Amino acid sequence: MIPEDINKGLAERTGVERPGVRLSVQPPPRSADRAEKVAAAQTSVVFDLDKLEVYYGAFRAVRNVSMQIFKNEITAFIGPSGCGKTTVLRSFNRMHDVTPGARVAGGLRYHTADLYAPHVSATEVRRRIGMVFQKPNPFPKSIYDNVAFGLRSKGIRGKSEIDSLVEKSLRGAALWDEVKDRLRASALGLSGGQQQRLCIARTIAVGPEVVLMDEPCSALDPVATAHIEELMRELKSKFTIVIVTHNMQQAARVSDRTAFFTTEVDAKFGLRTGTLVEYNATEKIFSNPSDERTEKYITGRFG
């Protein structure tokens, strides 16, 4: 049962400027074409955050994050360490459920569904919203079994079906040609970059709509990083990607939209807490940011 006013509220909120977020659609100075596309794509909202807060125990780690993440785009989260990028990302697929003491408050909708409604199953959520982690974390199993793992837990049993989905996913992650002759070999024998692409294959195998990436390249060398970035651009047509990165060049290279987070002193608790400063088309953020803090950060005068 979805109340009617949810859709209505969503439509009203879409593209409307709200306090805390400057969701500007004014044309940026360069590559106006791309920015127009970005602006036009605003009709399809995947995540809708309304004053999202995340607590670890009594500590409020993130507060007042309101933003919308759009379909088939790459959205990058940048900001200094401890600003809550990863914390927000992990709330998208309910990864906080497995952290004792973690709690999410405020509004977080996936399309029209409230992700934190009582009847929502975290398992169902994560089948639709996959995640790739900072450190490549393949299972100590064979390459094949790593990709087949999610399929099997989804209940797919047929061998030929699994075979074809494994191949499709490995091709999708641009890894097939490198591993097709050793699918039964241990995944731990792959290089770091290959392991990360295997993790991407494992994630896309279960057919998610969204792929969350938590600093997927920070443990990789530049060549492997370039591979993953190229892959992200390819995956964009099929998936919505949200990426946390410390590398601002990476955000500028791959993302359509960028959100800048920072830490500030929380008036309520007197501790440093993370919050969203500015969210906009990537060109705008990197060429003409609206907020002084964003400008300081991207020009390297802060953090």
Place this chain on the structure above:
Amino acid sequence: MSAVGISAGATETAEIFVVPDLTAKRSWRSVKSAIMTSLMIASVIAVAVPLVAVIWAVFARGLQAVVHGFPAFFVDEIPVIARRPGPGMGPAIVGTLLATGAATLIAVPLGVAGAVYLHEYGVKNRFSRLVRFMANVMTGVPSIVMGLFIYVTWTLRFGYSAFGGALALACLMLPVVIGATEQMLKLVPNHLREASYAVGTSKSRTIMSVVLPAALPGIVSGSLLAVARAAGETAPLLFATGAATEYNLNPFVEANTALSLQIFGNATSSFVAAQDRAWGAALTLVLLTFLITLVARFVTARFARRR
């Protein structure tokens, strides 16, 4: 050794460079290192001496009884008249295998399941803390007390049987298995669990197909330790198993026997023939434990490689 040289290409002022001396200096630090190293070597020897001595004694005294008329010692029944020389420990081998096997079947699944609950489901809650505390206390309960407990709760009602012994052994193994498994689960890196959750796998399935396989070698080692200890236990069996001299393949009825019981009974006898059989039984027990360990390691290694 250091050397000073004058570079040849110098024009106005001669450039002096020093070859750094990287050889070790004699100092108090190196003396301390030598003392500690020799102390550690001495302790390794001190630890190894009793072990080698035990194995030597068991082989030296037991080998004669075991190889005489091989394989009679392993298959013949135990002589009823203790002073009569000659082989026979077959029923004791079977009894040990029955009691230890049944105890393993009880204690390992229960212990592993318990540890999974403690570590994966109820890490912090009061109930799991109580269970963990109880398991720790249980580790310290003397085995003879466990035997007495089974005697009053089981043996008095149902009589002697290998199963009664198995119950007592299982009580001894359980805390060891729980402790070892919980430690191993702690060592499974969290990122493997997260990776599994991230593709939409339920918690139970994550435990079954990611966490337990990753912890398996350690769980097997811990369980083996418990099995090896149980195989050599005498006191709990004393009350619950009885002392048969004939084969009894049914673990649930009638008195049975075990190698450890036979070692105890025969070694305290005044007849030389019985004492020889005790040494033979001791050697058999050592070999049996060794064999079980070997097989389990082999199986684990193959299992681990397949994954």
